[in-house]
Amino acid sequence: MASVAACAFSVAGVAFSPSAAHAQASVLLKSQHATAVVETVDRDAREVLLREGNGHLITIEYGKAVRDLPHLHEGDRLNINFVETLGAQVALPGSPMPESTLTTARGFVHGHPRGVIAAFNRERATVRSIDIKTHTLSFVTDDGDLHVAVLRTKAMQDFLATLKIGDVVDITRMESISYVISNATVAQPVPATPQLAVPAGDTVAAPVAPQTPAAPAQ
Numbered sequence: 381m382a383s384v385a386a387c388a389f390s391v392a393g394v395a396f397s398p399s400a401a402h403a404q405a406s407v408l409l410k411s412q413h414a415t416a417v418v419e420t421v422d423r424d425a426r427e428v429l430l431r432e433g434n435g436h437l438i439t440i441e442y443g444k445a446v447r448d449l450p451h452l453h454e455g456d457r458l459n460i461n462f463v464e465t466l467g468a469q470v471a472l473p474g475s476p477m478p479e480s481t482l483t484t485a486r487g488f489v490h491g492h493p494r495g496v497i498a499a500f501n502r503e504r505a506t507v508r509s510i511d512i513k514t515h516t517l518s519f520v521t522d523d524g525d526l527h528v529a530v531l532r533t534k535a536m537q538d539f540l541a542t543l544k545i546g547d548v549v550d551i552t553r554m555e556s557i558s559y560v561i562s563n564a565t566v567a568q569p570v571p572a573t574p575q576l577a578v579p580a581g582d583t584v585a586a587p588v589a590p591q592t593p594a595a596p597a598q
Contacts, residue, residue, distance in 0.1 A: 404469030405539035409553075411463050415562075418456040428452060430460075440557065446484050446497060456561050463556045468539060471504060471548040477522075478502035478550045489560055498556040507547045515540060519549065 416430035416438065426446070430438040480502050486495040505519040508526065515531045517540055531537050543549070 403539060403542040404467070405535045406465060406467035407533050407535050409464040409466050412461070414460045414462070416458050416460060418452055418454055418458065420454060421452050430458065442497060443482065446482070452495075452561070457563055459560045459562050461556075461558045463554075465554045467552040467554070468536070468549050470543070471550045475550075478504055478552070492560050492562060494558070494560040496556065496558040498554065501553045501555075503551050505549050505551055507543055507545055507549065510540060510543060510545060512541060517543070 414432055416432045419429040419431050419437070421428050426442050426444070428440045428442070430440065432438060481500045483498045483500075484496065486493065488494065503521050505521045505527070507517065507519050509516075509518045511517075515537050516528065517531060518526060518528045520526050531540055
C-alpha cells in the first residue's frame with residue numbers, strides 16, 4: 381500500500397525560469413552559516429559530532445561515497461556554510477531516469493584546510509492531482525509512494541500552474557556543506573629539497589672532499 385507524506389515548502393529567495401516546452405522551477409530552501417568545534421570524528425560510524433557556539437550539538441553523517449575526512453580532528457574550529465535547494469522540471473519524453481550523485485572536494489585557503497560535500501538527490505514523479513486554489517499537488521514517485529505537497533512559494537505555484545495530471549516531473553534536492561578549518565595554528569608544508577636537472581646520458585660525480593696533507597715523518 382502506498383504511503384502518504386505531507387510536505388510544506390515554506391521558503392524564501394526564489395528563482396523561476398519557465399519555458400513553454402520545458403517548464404521548471406527552483407527555490408532556495410536554506411542558507412546558513414555557523415561556527416563550530418569538532419567534538420568527535422567516528423570514521424567507523426562515518427559521523428562527525430560538532431558543537432556550535434551556543435552549545436548545541438550537530439551530528440553530520442557522511443555516506444560511503446565520501447572516502448575520508450583527512451583534515452578533521454577533535455578540537456578543530458570550523459566555519460561552516462550549509463545550502464539546500466529544491467528544483468523541479470517536466471521530464472522530456474524518452475529522457476533517462478535521473479540519478480542521485482555525491483560530489484566531494486578538498487583543498488586549502490590561505491593554508492587553512494577546506495572541504496565541500498554536495499549531495500544531489502534526484503527522483504522522478506508522476507502527477508496524480510492538482511488543486512490550484514490551495515496550491516496542493518499530489519504525486520507518485522518511482523518507489524510507489526504517494527506524496528502530497530503544499531507549495532508556498534510563487535516560483536513553485538507558477539510551476540504548478542503549468543502542470544496537468546499525468547505529467548512526469550524530475551525533482552532534485554541539493555544539500556551542500558562546505559567548511560574551512562579556522563585554527564589559529566596552521567601546519568605549513570615542508571618545502572621540497574631542490575634537485576639538479578641532469579641531461580639524459582650524463583652522470584654526476586659526487587664532490588670529493590679535499591685531502592688533508594699528511595704530517596711529515598719524524
